[in-house]
Amino acid sequence: MKKIFATIASVLLLLSLSGCEKFLTELPKSTLVAENSFTTEADWQKALTGAYAMLQKVFMEKYTIVLNEFGTDEVEPFDLSWALYVQLKYYTFDAQHEFFRCHYIWAYDGIKRCNTVLDMPEAAPISAETRKLMEAQAKFLRAIFYFDLVTYYGGVPIWTSSAIDPAQINKPRSSEDDVYKLLLKDMEDAAKDLPEKWTAPADAGRATSLAAYAFLGRFYLQHHEPAKALTALNHLDGKFSLYTNLNDIFLPAHKNEMKENIFEVQFSHSGNWGIEGSLQSSYWGPRGGGGPTNNGFGWGGFGPTQYVYDQYETTDKRRAAWFATSYNGVAQNPPCCMKFRDPDYNNVIEDDDLNYVMMRYADVLLMKAEALNETDDATNAKYDCINEVRHRAGVGNLSGLTKDQFRDAVLKERLLELNCEHHRRTDLIRFGKLSEQVHAAFPDITLDNHCNLYPIPQQALDSNTAMDQSDQNPGY
Numbered sequence: 001m002k003k004i005f006a007t008i009a010s011v012l013l014l015l016s017l018s019g020c021e022k023f024l025t026e027l028p029k030s031t032l033v034a035e036n037s038f039t040t041e042a043d044w045q046k047a048l049t050g051a052y053a054m055l056q057k058v059f060m061e062k063y064t065i066v067l068n069e070f071g072t073d074e075v076e077p078f079d080l081s082w083a084l085y086v087q088l089k090y091y092t093f094d095a096q097h098e099f100f101r102c103h104y105i106w107a108y109d110g111i112k113r114c115n116t117v118l119d120m121p122e123a124a125p126i127s128a129e130t131r132k133l134m135e136a137q138a139k140f141l142r143a144i145f146y147f148d149l150v151t152y153y154g155g156v157p158i159w160t161s162s163a164i165d166p167a168q169i170n171k172p173r174s175s176e177d178d179v180y181k182l183l184l185k186d187m188e189d190a191a192k193d194l195p196e197k198w199t200a201p202a203d204a205g206r207a208t209s210l211a212a213y214a215f216l217g218r219f220y221l222q223h224h225e226p227a228k229a230l231t232a233l234n235h236l237d238g239k240f241s242l243y244t245n246l247n248d249i250f251l252p253a254h255k256n257e258m259k260e261n262i263f264e265v266q267f268s269h270s271g272n273w274g275i276e277g278s279l280q281s282s283y284w285g286p287r288g289g290g291g292p293t294n295n296g297f298g299w300g301g302f303g304p305t306q307y308v309y310d311q312y313e314t315t316d317k318r319r320a321a322w323f324a325t326s327y328n329g330v331a332q333n334p335p336c337c338m339k340f341r342d343p344d345y346n347n348v349i350e351d352d353d354l355n356y357v358m359m360r361y362a363d364v365l366l367m368k369a370e371a372l373n374e375t376d377d378a379t380n381a382k383y384d385c386i387n388e389v390r391h392r393a394g395v396g397n398l399s400g401l402t403k404d405q406f407r408d409a410v411l412k413e414r415l416l417e418l419n420c421e422h423h424r425r426t427d428l429i430r431f432g433k434l435s436e437q438v439h440a441a442f443p444d445i446t447l448d449n450h451c452n453l454y455p456i457p458q459q460a461l462d463s464n465t466a467m468d469q470s471d472q473n474p475g476y
Contacts, residue, residue, distance in 0.1 A: 041126050048117050048134050051141050052205070054110030055265045058148060059422060060356050063099040064106065065283060066302055067152065067425075071451075072434070073441035074308050074415060074424040078287060079301040091447060095455035095476050103152070104457045107145045108159065114142035115162040136193035139186035140207040140215075146183040147219055150176055151426050152454045154473060157464065158182055172466040173456075180223050187216050191232070196239075197258060204256040204266075205355075210239055211263040214359045217367050222430050226374035233368045236262075240361035242392050246321040249360060250339055252353040262359040269345050269353035277351030280340035284420065286327035287336060292349050297328055298336075306334035307441035308419050311412065317394045318416060337420050362389050362417050370410045373403060386410060389417055407431070450475030 038044050058064055069075035070088035077085035087093040093100075117138040120131065149156045156179060157171035191212035198206050213235040220229035243249055243260050256264060267278035282291075285298010292298050304323065312319035323335040342352035365385040372382035386409065387397045393416070398409055411431050414423065428434040435447040455476035461467050 051113035057106040068422040073437040095458040101457040110145040114138040119162040140190035143183040143186035150179040170466040226371040230371040264355040279350040281346040281352040288330040
């Protein structure tokens with residue numbers, strides 16, 4: 001599926017939240033509504049495509065790509081002239097920070113688009129089976145958007161209707177547990193109703209039941225329910241395998257192969273800056289090359305820390321595959337990230353052909369190892385899982401660890417395997433290690449416990465009559 005908001009957003013998402021310019025806008029009563037604007041199955045499919053499209057903004061836009069990376073031991077900004085970057089690294093931000101504002105709006109925009117599909121009128125010209133699949137995909141996506149909100153901000157308003165009535169829009173802040181209750185139910189429903197795979201090429205990138213079970217594993221672990229996480233992750237046994245070549249994971253030539261990569265956010269080089277292509281090569285690119293134009297090779301505004309690079313054994317294949325100490329004759333200190341380099345379009349601005357790999361099998365294996373350890377499994381299964389990932393990397397097997405030692409080993413392996421893939425902050429919070437690990441990488445930074453949550457954007461509090469300043473997270 002392509003990035004097509006430019007052509008459909010103004011029509012199919014007429015009930016959606018606005019962009020960053022406004023927070024919540026009540027549309028005039030003369031505006032088209034679903035009942036009189038979506039007249040064919042194709043119209044409703046475009047509405048669903050619009051929900052998928054929001055994954056690109058929530059996870060891969062300029063302002064959101066770093067929110068699960070900055071302020072950790074894993075990634076830091078190198079463009080220190082941008083105050084918004086510096087504030088995230090040093091935790092000097094407040095509720096006015098533009099990145100939070102846009103992320104919050106875009107996540108709820110995605111939820112709104114999902115709700116539009118889930119509120120499809122009974123009279124819509126959709127077969128029962130197609131409706132079931134569409135609703136399952138909408139629940140899959142809504143769960144992902146709510147998970148991002150709850151992990152960043154804690155409890156947030158729960159919005160399950162596409163109505164634009166102020167009474168429906170202005171919702172009080174729900175508890176963290178209530179948000180998890182909704183998103184877990186959504187993803188459970190999706191897992192039951194989605195197919196294991198889609199056969200038509202045009203359906204590449206759609207949610208599957210296996211992807212849903214993988215995300216359930218992630219969600220349950222974050223909610224500290226390892227037994228339920230393990231039950232979900234067991235559904236993926238024997239369904240995927242690891243690429244032998246580490247770089248095959250991210251290369252455009254292997255998009256949507258469903259070998260190791262379980263769910264990918266879709267991008268496509270289009271020849272137009274910022275339309276359908278990804279910005280990964282531009283933003284993660286090596287530094288000092290004059291930017292991704294005129295034979296340059298990336299802005300390199302942010303990248304891995306020296307701390308990450310120093311955690312690898314010298315024989316670890318991942319260190320050579322995913323980092324460079326020099327690029328085109330320009331020294332990279334710290335070494336730059338080479339995971340996201342499009343071999344054909346890495347010198348274009350925000351238009352590479354890379355998908356964002358949101359869930360892959362190596363992640364599942366490490367989550368399963370974590371769940372097995374937390375449930376005191378007495379077999380060697382947890383070692384089988386973590387050692388499968390380590391074997392590909394060319395490093396030795398682990399064995400004979402205590403429960404606490406194994407927990408630490410899993411967290412480190414996630415750093416080595418999944419660095420720069422937007423998991424680190426969430427991982428560190430789950431393991432209770434955010435402050436410790438940030439201080440390990442940056443001894444001049446010491447965090448308070450309130451830093452486990454970002455502030456609820458001030459505009460969200462100001463625009464929602466059911467919330468006030470007392471709803472702000474502690475410390476902000």
